[in-house]
Amino acid sequence: MSERSIRDQAAIVGIGQTPFGKRLDRSEFAMAVEAILAACADAGVDPRVIDGTVRYDMETTDEENLLAALGNPQLRCFLSTAWGGGGAASAIVLAAGAITAGLAHTVLVYRSRARGKQSAYGRASNLGGRYWERLDTALPGLNQWHVPHGLVSAFQEMAMIAMRHRIEYGTTDEHYAEVAVAFRSHAARNPHAVMRTPMTVADHHASRMVSDPLRLLDCCIETDGAVALLVTAAERARDLRQRPAYVLAGAMAAGGHHIRLSTFYERARRDDGAPRVARQLWAMAGIEVGDVDVAFFYDFFTPLVIMALEDYGFAPVGEGGRFVAGGGLAWPDGRLACNTNGGQLSEAFVHGFNNTAEAVRQIRGTSTAQVADCELAFVAGANTDPTGAVILRR
Amino acid sequence: MTLREHILTRGVPLPLPTADNAAFYAAARRGELHLQRCTACGRFRHYPRPLCPACLSREHVWERASGRGTVYTWTIVRGPTLPAFEASLPYNVVDVLLDEGVHFVSQVLDCPPDALYAGLPVEAVFVPASDDITLVKFRRRPPAAA
Numbered sequence: 179m180s181e182r183s184i185r186d187q188a189a190i191v192g193i194g195q196t197p198f199g200k201r202l203d204r205s206e207f208a209m210a211v212e213a214i215l216a217a218c219a220d221a222g223v224d225p226r227v228i229d230g231t232v233r234y235d236m237e238t239t240d241e242e243n244l245l246a247a248l249g250n251p252q253l254r255c256f257l258s259t260a261w262g263g264g265g266a267a268s269a270i271v272l273a274a275g276a277i278t279a280g281l282a283h284t285v286l287v288y289r290s291r292a293r294g295k296q297s298a299y300g301r302a303s304n305l306g307g308r309y310w311e312r313l314d315t316a317l318p319g320l321n322q323w324h325v326p327h328g329l330v331s332a333f334q335e336m337a338m339i340a341m342r343h344r345i346e347y348g349t350t351d352e353h354y355a356e357v358a359v360a361f362r363s364h365a366a367r368n369p370h371a372v373m374r375t376p377m378t379v380a381d382h383h384a385s386r387m388v389s390d391p392l393r394l395l396d397c398c399i400e401t402d403g404a405v406a407l408l409v410t411a412a413e414r415a416r417d418l419r420q421r422p423a424y425v426l427a428g429a430m431a432a433g434g435h436h437i438r439l440s441t442f443y444e445r446a447r448r449d450d451g452a453p454r455v456a457r458q459l460w461a462m463a464g465i466e467v468g469d470v471d472v473a474f475f476y477d478f479f480t481p482l483v484i485m486a487l488e489d490y491g492f493a494p495v496g497e498g499g500r501f502v503a504g505g506g507l508a509w510p511d512g513r514l515a516c517n518t519n520g521g522q523l524s525e526a527f528v529h530g531f532n533n534t535a536e537a538v539r540q541i542r543g544t545s546t547a548q549v550a551d552c553e554l555a556f557v558a559g560a561n562t563d564p565t566g567a568v569i570l571r572r
Numbered sequence: 573m574t575l576r577e578h579i580l581t582r583g584v585p586l587p588l589p590t591a592d593n594a595a596f597y598a599a600a601r602r603g604e605l606h607l608q609r610c611t612a613c614g615r616f617r618h619y620p621r622p623l624c625p626a627c628l629s630r631e632h633v634w635e636r637a638s639g640r641g642t643v644y645t646w647t648i649v650r651g652p653t654l655p656a657f658e659a660s661l662p663y664n665v666v667d668v669l670l671d672e673g674v675h676f677v678s679q680v681l682d683c684p685p686d687a688l689y690a691g692l693p694v695e696a697v698f699v700p701a702s703d704d705i706t707l708v709k710f711r712r713r714p715p716a717a718a
Contacts, residue, residue, distance in 0.1 A: 315583035322587035324677040342645035
């Protein structure tokens with residue numbers, strides 16, 4: 179590890195969110211502002227002292243909009259993640275990096291999404307709703323290599339990746355169901371979750387197949403909502419309203435991307451994004467995988483949680499399915515408490531930012547599925563994109 | 573009509589050839605599968621790109637490939653999907669590992685869902701989709717011809 183590091187330099191001191199729902203009929207701008215003000219109030223920070231931002235790459239509430247809405251004249255550092263869901267936790271890495279470098283002292287990290295099925299408000303792919311329903315019909319980009327064959331959306335691409343994992347390791351429908359059922363049981367305790375009706379393995383198996391081997395209940399939900407997080411320097415964090423969630427470690431790595439499936443298998447899996455993030459992350463943190471008290475995986479699809487367990491070393495490669503069996507991810511009695519908010523499968527799909535907010539609640543001790551004496555929380559972005567992960571500590 | 577219905581893509585999405593890949597589509601129109609091959613190290617690559625990812629050479633030729641390979645992974649799309657593909661539901665999409673060592677995403681034609689498996693031998697067929705674009709699809713290949 180180099181001398182310079184983001185280790186322990188920053189902390190998440192404020193979290194804010196809107197209600198989550200399948201169709202809220204609110205603009206992404208309005209939801210973003212609500213979540214941001216809530217995060218500032220939570221931290222006890224005047225929004226006008228925010229001097230840095232990390233914007234999710236598809237975010238429509240851009241810096242100009244923020245300045246106009248928040249009356250903030252001091253913005254001096256504005257960053258963006260890349261590659262969709264892979265940037266979910268990278269946003270925190272970038273915020274910690276900006277603080278470590280002295281580019282900003284109070285960094286706003288946020289994501290506002292109108293992604294319910296009926297929530298599209300324009301033709302461009304980032305303007306709400308299902309992006310894949312508005313693909314171009316003349317494709318100069320890399321999606322020309324699969325979209326014309328009928329592979330048009332993330333769940334179909336991910337089905338191919340999940341199928342390969344079954345081919346190699348024998349992962350089963352029962353393993354998938356374990357992930358969905360465990361996270362739903364967490365959502366049932368969370369009043370903010372969109373999907374709270376308890377789910378059984380039989381319910382999972384009875385849901386319709388959408389793209390083999392993925393069933394409807396293997397997929398994250400399509401929702402509207404926003405989440406904002408406020409990150410500040412560690413030495414400032416102690417004086418604010420909440421118990422800080424210190425960023426113990428964070429890392430990013432470029433790798434394969436599901437929307438470029440024609441090159442996804444060019445690299446050996448150990449050389450892909452998530453496994454390389456893992457090596458950097460554990461080295462920087464100076465802890466073992468087994469030290470983690472609660473984990474948040476980017477649960478866009480159940481088999482990708484199983485693969486992430488392997489990518490990050492929670493389970494040996496090929497053993498992710500067996501790790502989740504028998505309620506392995508369920509709070510409070512599983513092998514590893516995971517996505518205790520219900521995750522994106524059952525709470526809301528806010529590109530992982532809702533999972534990060536829940537990780538902060540675990541560090542504070544305020545989750546509705548609270549892990550006893552929680553000291554270390556792991557949060558990862560999508561493992562089939564160029565990606566990143568962080569470890570938060572009490 | 574709701575906004576969602578108004579902005580839904582109803583046409584068939586097709587490749588728009590670029591300077592980097594026009595040769596691929598020109599060959600496909602002739603009923604041939606051509607891939608870039610690095611002049612320096614001999615490796616094939618796909619998708620087309622201006623640099624060899626293995627040796628970083630910029631020198632390459634377009635070479636006719638065997639068109640043969642095996643299914644590496646696959647899915648059966650059951651919907652939802654774009655309107656242009658709805659009449660075909662359920663349909664397969666496959667990742668073929670070509671004999672040249674590169675992956676190629678396509679479909680296996682005339683193959684019922686139950687007949688798909690990893691390792692299925694396939695060979696390329698050429699399906700015109702417009703005046704300019706012929707898509708490279710696959711069909712099952714008898715093991716005897718492997």
